[in-house]
Amino acid sequence: MRRLALLMLASMALYGGARMRVESLAAADHRGQGAKPAGASRYYKGNTHTHTLNSDGDSSPDDVVRWYREHGYQFLVLTDHNYLTSVDGLQALHGADEKFLVVRGEEVSDTSGGKPIHINGLNPSRLIEPQGGRSVVEVIQRNVDAIRSALGVPSVNHPNFGWAITGEELSEVRNYRLFEVYNGHPTVNNEGGGGVPSLEQMWDYLLHRGQVVYGIAVDDAHVFKQPWNTQVPRPGRGWVYVRAERLETRALLTALERGDFYASTGVELEDYSSDARTVRIKIKLEKSSKYRIQFIGRGKSPWDGGRILKEATESPASYEIRGDEGYVRAKIYESNGKVAWTQPVMVGQ
Numbered sequence: 001m002r003r004l005a006l007l008m009l010a011s012m013a014l015y016g017g018a019r020m021r022v023e024s025l026a027a028a029d030h031r032g033q034g035a036k037p038a039g040a041s042r043y044y045k046g047n048t049h050t051h052t053l054n055s056d057g058d059s060s061p062d063d064v065v066r067w068y069r070e071h072g073y074q075f076l077v078l079t080d081h082n083y084l085t086s087v088d089g090l091q092a093l094h095g096a097d098e099k100f101l102v103v104r105g106e107e108v109s110d111t112s113g114g115k116p117i118h119i120n121g122l123n124p125s126r127l128i129e130p131q132g133g134r135s136v137v138e139v140i141q142r143n144v145d146a147i148r149s150a151l152g153v154p155s156v157n158h159p160n161f162g163w164a165i166t167g168e169e170l171s172e173v174r175n176y177r178l179f180e181v182y183n184g185h186p187t188v189n190n191e192g193g194g195g196v197p198s199l200e201q202m203w204d205y206l207l208h209r210g211q212v213v214y215g216i217a218v219d220d221a222h223v224f225k226q227p228w229n230t231q232v233p234r235p236g237r238g239w240v241y242v243r244a245e246r247l248e249t250r251a252l253l254t255a256l257e258r259g260d261f262y263a264s265t266g267v268e269l270e271d272y273s274s275d276a277r278t279v280r281i282k283i284k285l286e287k288s289s290k291y292r293i294q295f296i297g298r299g300k301s302p303w304d305g306g307r308i309l310k311e312a313t314e315s316p317a318s319y320e321i322r323g324d325e326g327y328v329r330a331k332i333y334e335s336n337g338k339v340a341w342t343q344p345v346m347v348g349q
Helices: 002-014 061-070 088-094 136-149 167-171 199-208 249-257
Strands: 042-047 075-081 101-112 115-122 153-156 178-183 214-218 239-244 261-264 269-274 278-283 291-297 307-312 317-320 327-334 339-342
Touching: 061 075, 061 088, 075 115, 088 101, 101 136, 101 249, 115 136, 136 153, 136 167, 153 249, 167 199, 178 199, 178 339, 199 214, 199 327, 214 239, 214 249, 214 261, 239 249, 269 339, 278 291, 278 327, 307 317
Parallel strands: 042 075, 075 101, 153 178, 178 214
Antiparallel strands: 042 239, 101 115, 115 153, 239 261, 261 339, 269 278, 278 317, 291 307, 291 327, 327 339
16 A cells, blocks of 8 residues: 555656755856865766657657666756656656656757757756847857756757857857767767867867866767667767765756766766866776876867877876966776766866
């Protein structure tokens, strides 16, 4: 009888029962300093970009959440296009204290001159309608501002999708911190091409100009029913490890906005910390793999990309900050193609 009662309560929540308290995060104007010493916090693995049948995914919200929970994630943000999928019932069915959390979100999907402009709103208090605008910059800015006004956290999605957003345009946008340096969709042009910079080059361009932006990795998953098909946007390709005090929406979003996380396509770190003097990396090693760690700083000119400050092949590794680097971030390569990116420490600004 107790099990039946619990299932009835979960179903009530799923189909319009009492709504959970809205967690929100106001915009903060601070200088990013990357990850801090862990203290009492821990890492939580999560994905901030995925889709369900409520927009253009192939699976129900229940099936999508179940996939991530069963594959070792601790949190998931549902981000359907211009649709705010309710997570109340999903959290009631799948959530568990310090084990799994479902966060609501929306991919605000707009256009400018036929170019797709997509901005994720993480945990907004309400549905955000596409704001439009007279230019790419204006469309991005108006949607970022709308997400902030709804107490959500904005994240700029896949700038090279449809070759929609240039680094110069993105450098004019204000009041956002998160930017997709890796997106698992197979047609979003992460690597650039034809004279268009990669997302990582775009990131270094923004950092070179002194703009504090943190790089996230995401799935952008749409297809859960074809696990064999590498040509479709499947789950499990990119994620973040967020260091927070607890598995709770506000704590996770606060950590993301202060850069206390790293992005990954498979590399896991045992420890990652930085301060004004040193950046430290310790990899969770896999027996069959070898690793290469690059510490990257500002290049000679904005579009040179990042300059390799130091390279190491042993873990742990560290970089001692001199003071003239502009910024310091790290990229970790694994011998079978996995990668991780740490967040920039801004130097001398």
